[in-house]
Amino acid sequence: MMHYLPNILFLIALAAGIGYFTMNIKKIIRNVKLGRDVDVSDHKKERWNNVVRIALGQSKMVVRPIAGILHVIVYVGFIIINIEVLEIIIDGIFGTHRIFAFLGPVYDVLIASFEILALLVFVSVVFFWTRRNIQRIRRFWAREMTSWPKNDANYILYFEMVLMLLFLTMNAADLQLQQMGADHYVQAGSFPVSQYIAPLFDGMSEGSIIAIERTAWWLHILGILIFLNYLYWSKHLHIILAFPNVYLGRVQPKGQFKNLESVKKEVELMMDPNADPFAAPAETEEEGAEPEKFGASDVMDLNQVQLLNAYTCTECGRCTSECPANQTGKKLSPRKIMMDTRDRLEEVGANINKNGKFVDDGKQLLDDYILREELWACTTCNACVEACPVSIDPLSIIMDMRQYLVMEQSAAPNELNVAMTNIENNGAPWPYNQMDRLNWKNEA
Amino acid sequence: MNETIQVPTMAEYMAEGKKPEVLFWVGCAGSFDDRAKKITKAFVKLLHNAGVDFAVLGTEESCTGDPAKRAGNEFLFQMQAMTNIEVLNGYEIEKIVTACPHCFNTIKNEYPGLGGNYKVMHHTQFLKSLLEEGRLKVEGGKFKGKKITFHDPCYLGRANGEYEAPRDLLRKLEVELVEMKRCKSRGLCCGAGGAQMFKEPEEGKKDVNIERTEEALGLNPSVIAAACPFCNTMMTDGVKGKEKEDQTAVMDIAELIAQAEDL
Numbered sequence: 001m002m003h004y005l006p007n008i009l010f011l012i013a014l015a016a017g018i019g020y021f022t023m024n025i026k027k028i029i030r031n032v033k034l035g036r037d038v039d040v041s042d043h044k045k046e047r048w049n050n051v052v053r054i055a056l057g058q059s060k061m062v063v064r065p066i067a068g069i070l071h072v073i074v075y076v077g078f079i080i081i082n083i084e085v086l087e088i089i090i091d092g093i094f095g096t097h098r099i100f101a102f103l104g105p106v107y108d109v110l111i112a113s114f115e116i117l118a119l120l121v122f123v124s125v126v127f128f129w130t131r132r133n134i135q136r137i138r139r140f141w142a143r144e145m146t147s148w149p150k151n152d153a154n155y156i157l158y159f160e161m162v163l164m165l166l167f168l169t170m171n172a173a174d175l176q177l178q179q180m181g182a183d184h185y186v187q188a189g190s191f192p193v194s195q196y197i198a199p200l201f202d203g204m205s206e207g208s209i210i211a212i213e214r215t216a217w218w219l220h221i222l223g224i225l226i227f228l229n230y231l232y233w234s235k236h237l238h239i240i241l242a243f244p245n246v247y248l249g250r251v252q253p254k255g256q257f258k259n260l261e262s263v264k265k266e267v268e269l270m271m272d273p274n275a276d277p278f279a280a281p282a283e284t285e286e287e288g289a290e291p292e293k294f295g296a297s298d299v300m301d302l303n304q305v306q307l308l309n310a311y312t313c314t315e316c317g318r319c320t321s322e323c324p325a326n327q328t329g330k331k332l333s334p335r336k337i338m339m340d341t342r343d344r345l346e347e348v349g350a351n352i353n354k355n356g357k358f359v360d361d362g363k364q365l366l367d368d369y370i371l372r373e374e375l376w377a378c379t380t381c382n383a384c385v386e387a388c389p390v391s392i393d394p395l396s397i398i399m400d401m402r403q404y405l406v407m408e409q410s411a412a413p414n415e416l417n418v419a420m421t422n423i424e425n426n427g428a429p430w431p432y433n434q435m436d437r438l439n440w441k442n443e444a
Numbered sequence: 445m446n447e448t449i450q451v452p453t454m455a456e457y458m459a460e461g462k463k464p465e466v467l468f469w470v471g472c473a474g475s476f477d478d479r480a481k482k483i484t485k486a487f488v489k490l491l492h493n494a495g496v497d498f499a500v501l502g503t504e505e506s507c508t509g510d511p512a513k514r515a516g517n518e519f520l521f522q523m524q525a526m527t528n529i530e531v532l533n534g535y536e537i538e539k540i541v542t543a544c545p546h547c548f549n550t551i552k553n554e555y556p557g558l559g560g561n562y563k564v565m566h567h568t569q570f571l572k573s574l575l576e577e578g579r580l581k582v583e584g585g586k587f588k589g590k591k592i593t594f595h596d597p598c599y600l601g602r603a604n605g606e607y608e609a610p611r612d613l614l615r616k617l618e619v620e621l622v623e624m625k626r627c628k629s630r631g632l633c634c635g636a637g638g639a640q641m642f643k644e645p646e647e648g649k650k651d652v653n654i655e656r657t658e659e660a661l662g663l664n665p666s667v668i669a670a671a672c673p674f675c676n677t678m679m680t681d682g683v684k685g686k687e688k689e690d691q692t693a694v695m696d697i698a699e700l701i702a703q704a705e706d707l
Contacts, residue, residue, distance in 0.1 A: 063630075255603025256553035260518045264558065267522040271530075295516065324633040324656075329649030377646040380514045380638030381598040386629055402516030416515050419642035424520060427506030428472040429642050437470070438502040440481040441451040441488075 010092035010221075017225030024232035028311055031349040034358075035304040043251040050391065055246040060389035064318070067131070070124040074160070077121035078239065081167070084114050088221050098174075101188030111189035115171060119193045122164040129157045139317030142326075144336040149235065149315055156236050159227050166220040172197035173213035182206050185213075238314035242390040245312040248305045249391025254382040257399060262292040263407075295403025298364040299345045302400060309392040310342035319384035319394055325377040332377035334384035334394035340369035341397060366401055375401050376413055449488055453502040454535045464499040466570070467537045469551065471544035472507050473673035479680060480673035486702040487543050487567055493705070494580040498541075504531050508550040515639040522558065525550075529560035543567040543698060545599035545672045546637075552604070566600055568610040568671050568697050575616065584618030585704030592619040592700075593665045595656065595679060596631035597672035610671045610697050617704050622663050632656050634678035641674050657682025661692060668694045 040047075053059050058075060062068035090099045100107055132140045132153060140153070172194035177185040179198075191198070201209050231237050238245075269275050296302050319334035320326050326333050344365045352358050366372075378398045385393050405411045412420070419429040427434040457464055468491065473480040491498050509524030528551075532540075540562045542548050552564035565573070574580035592614060600606050607628045614621050626632040635645065635652025645651055657679055660668045668683070670676040673696075680694045695703075 253549075253553050253604050255549035255599050257513060259522065259554060259557045263518045263522050267519065267526055270523070271526050294518065322630065324635060324652045325646070325648070327632075328635075328645075328652050328655050330646045331648075332646070373646055376643070377648075378638050379598070379633045379635060379640050379652065381633035382602040383598075383630070383633065386602050399514070399516065402514075403518055404516075406516035407519060412515060412517070413643050415643040416639055419639065420512055420515065420517055420520055423507045423509070423512055423524065427524075428476055429507060429511050430472065430476055432476045434506060435503050437475045437505055438451065438453070438500065440470075440475060440484055441449055443481065 004095070007093060007095050013222060013225060014089065014092070017228060021229050021232070024229070027349060027353075028232070028237075030352075031345050032304050032307045032311065034300050034345070034348065035302050035307040036300075038303040038305050040248050040305065046251045047247045047249075050249060050251070051243060051247050054249075054389070054391060055243045058389070060387075063387075063389075070127050073117075073120045073124045074128075077117040077124075080117055081114050081121075083110065084167075085221070085224060088217070092221060097184055098186055098188050101186050107188055108190035111171070112192050115168065115191060115193040118164045118167050122161060122168075125157050125160045125164070129154070129161075132157070139321040142317060142320060142333060142335070143331075144333055144339055145315070145317070149339065152234050152236075153315070155230075156234060159223070159230070163220060163223050163227065166216045166223060168194045168197060170213055170216035170220055173201060173209050173216060176201040176209050177206065177213060180206055180209070182210065235313065235315045238312050238390060241308065241312040245305075245308055246391045248308065250385065250393055254385055257396075260294065260403070262294065293404070294407040295405070296397070296400035297366040297404045297408070299341060299348055300358075301404070302341070302365075302397060306393070306397055306400075307341070307345055309394075309397075310338050310345060312390055313338040313342065313392055314390075315339060316389070318387040318389065319392070322383040322387040324379055324381060324383065330374075330377040331371060332374040334398075337370060337374070337394045337397050338392060341365060344369050366404065370401065372405065372411070374398075375405065378402075449485065450492065451488060451502075452499045454499045454504065454537075455502070457499045458535065463536070465497040466539045466541050467532075467535075468498045468500050469540050469542035469544075469547050470500055470505060471542055471547045471673070473677075474543055475505070477673060477677070479677060483543055483673060483676070483696040483698055486696065487698040489702050490571060490574075490580060490698060494574045496574070496579070501531060501535075508547045510546040510550045511639040511642060513550070513554070514637070515642075521554075525555055525558050525560070529555055529558055532560055532562065537562055539563045539565070541565045541567055541570040543671075543673065543696070545597040545603070546674070549599040549603050566604075566606060566609070566671070568600070568613060569606060571698065571701065572609045572612055575613070580701075582613060582616040582701050582704070584616075585706070587667070587700060587704050588618045590619050590666045591622055591664065592667045592669050593622050593624055593660055593663050594627070594669045594671075595624070595634065595660060595675055596628060597670070597675050598631070598633050598637050600671055601631055602629055610669070613697050613701060614669060617700060619667075622665060624659050624663065626659060632659065634672075634675040636674035636678050641677075653678035653682040654685060657686060661686060661688055665692055667700065668692060669697055669700060670694060671697050 058068065058072050061071050087098065087100050091097055131137050171191055174185060175191045175194055176198045178187050231240070293301060299307060313335065315335055317335050323332060323334055348358060351361055375398055378395065380395060382395060385395050422429050422431050426432055454467065470484055474484040506528055507524055508528065509521035512524065513521035540551060545566060548564055548566045551560065551562065571580060575582055594610055594614060596607060611621060632655065633652060634656055660679065668679050670679055676694055676696060683689050683692055683694055
């Protein structure tokens with residue numbers, strides 16, 4: 001029985017790691033579903049194209065070449081090194097060692113590429129850390145990047161550094177043991193990187209090196225499981241959510257803002273010369289049903305894609321650094337719009353966990369998180385939408401919240417009220433008479 | 445001389461039982477703003493020059509609703525849109541050209557969902573098509589060899605992916621086209637979009653149009669070319685603010701072509 005103890009411990013750790021992660025993913029799905037339904041059944045081909053080009057192909061990341069290429073290395077490393085995780089899991093469950101060793105030369109190539117990628121990932125992550133903490137690139141030090149967001153970013157980098165070091169240490173010890181002809185350690189793999197670490201173990205006893213190999217092996221896989229569960233608490237969720245998020249991202253021209261269906265019905269009725277102004281409300285409307293709220297003041301008013309956007313955001317700040325309002329010192333930061341949305345959604349989620357259903361907490365996304373000043377600073381220029389490497393649309397949230405302010409609260413800035421009154425009365429945002437619209441042709 | 449230009453209206457065409465090739469949607473700025481009216485007139489000259497059979501709605505035209513929509517007033521937007529669509533559909537309009545990227549974007553992208561389906565072109569796209577059809581001649585005239593930078597309007601560029609039509613026209617004028625660092629899909633807004641044109645900016649360190657003008661002036665161009673009446677206003681204000689109006693002019697692409705040809 002004792003013989004199987006490591007296998008059992010491994011299974012428990014694996015089940016706990018995956019189980020807890022699944023539980024949290026379910027929470028995310030539940031929270032996203034608090035948003036309004038949105039039809040995303042259109043443009044299937046274009047959506048898949050986007051996934052291939054933007055998500056898999058990282059096309060938007062390389063717009064900024066340095067960060068882009070470093071990110072591609074970490075991303076490719078992450079995906080490919082995961083093949084090794086598969087072997088580790090099988091070994092862990094069945095007590096085997098390097099189960100894929102039978103692949104022979106193919107295995108050599110695999111292990112060699114994992115090692116080279118691990119080194120490249122490590123170096124890239126060190127670069128990332130330097131850019132963030134030494135070079136202090138402006139977008140990483142904005143107003144919203146304090147406390148948790150700032151620490152979170154660094155924790156992720158430390159995690160990745162440690163995981164890569166553990167992986168290479170594990171291999172180095174393994175190589176040393178292979179060369180010593182240790183029992184159980186099959187001659188397999190090619191170790192272009194860890195061969196330079198292995199000499200550190202010269203002169204150590206087989207038992208000590210086995211202890212090092214096992215420790216590194218265990219810490220590496222436990223580290224991966226911990227990291228997996230860290231995702232839920234972190235901005236790092238993008239490694240999973242980027243793919244669905246890009247699929248669900250905008251496929252219409254960026255300038256096309258959605259036309260509110262609820263408004264359309266009312267406007268059509270108003271403009272219909274045959275409509276009876278004194279008619280009773282249409283029978284389809286349920287008795288006592290609340291009229292649909294225009295725009296958004298809280299996360300439940302946003303749609304599900306917008307809420308997924310919030311969980312997908314990895315706070316890279318490319319949106320904010322391209323934003324004309326932010327560049328000229330206004331309070332608006334599109335990244336903060338996304339972070340606020342997620343924070344509020346998490347707050348609502350915690351409220352539901354506690355009470356079984358959402359109980360009014362006297363707070364909302366508007367004012368308690370996102371300020372009116374931020375919303376009114378937006379020029380709707382779409383620079384943030386264009387900049388996002390994973391197809392997040394902060395502008396749509398800004399627009400929905402403006403709609404709430406204007407249509408539910410009549411709380412537009414006064415000059416805008418004047419312009420809108422002009423449009424309503426004269427058909428132009430300025431106080432000119434519509435009858436003078438063609439006067440220009442007679443002016444010298 | 446008080447030159448009156450020939451600008452037929454749809455009502456006049458209708459009375460004669462005719463249909464124009466294209467409707468010229470002038471827009472509020474093009475109709476009322478003194479600076480933008482010059483763009484309107486330059487474009488009309490080009491239309492005449494190319495022999496385009498066009499008409500305007502005149503007093504039947506009304507705001508597309510763009511600023512209302514971007515300000516969050518979907519009601520007002522849809523009221524405007526549906527009123528305009530009724531007029532446009534009444535005249536059985538099929539093709540629309542406009543010199544305002546905001547009108548262009550709204551009619552092209554947001555009217556179809558409300559029952560207005562037209563082929564909509566920005567004037568730079570339309571001028572380019574006239575050029576390709578051989579109806580309009582654009583060649584290096586007055587601006588040949590002059591250093592010119594083009595400021596991308598958000599609602600033509602990022603919003604609708606049109607970066608090349610205005611640049612193609614500038615190349616035809618044989619100007620020295622220089623690009624700002626923030627251009628095309630990464631172009632910086634002039635600061636007027638999203639109804640900002642009609643309000644004071646929020647508190648900050650700088651106005652957006654100053655930031656953009658500084659970038660453009662950094663290239664020392666003789667002309668900052670624009671393709672939007674609002675960008676034009678913002679950049680003109682910026683250049684004036686920097687007291688550079690003697691060295692650098694802000695001109696619409698239509699004005700550049702019209703002036704190059706001395707029309």
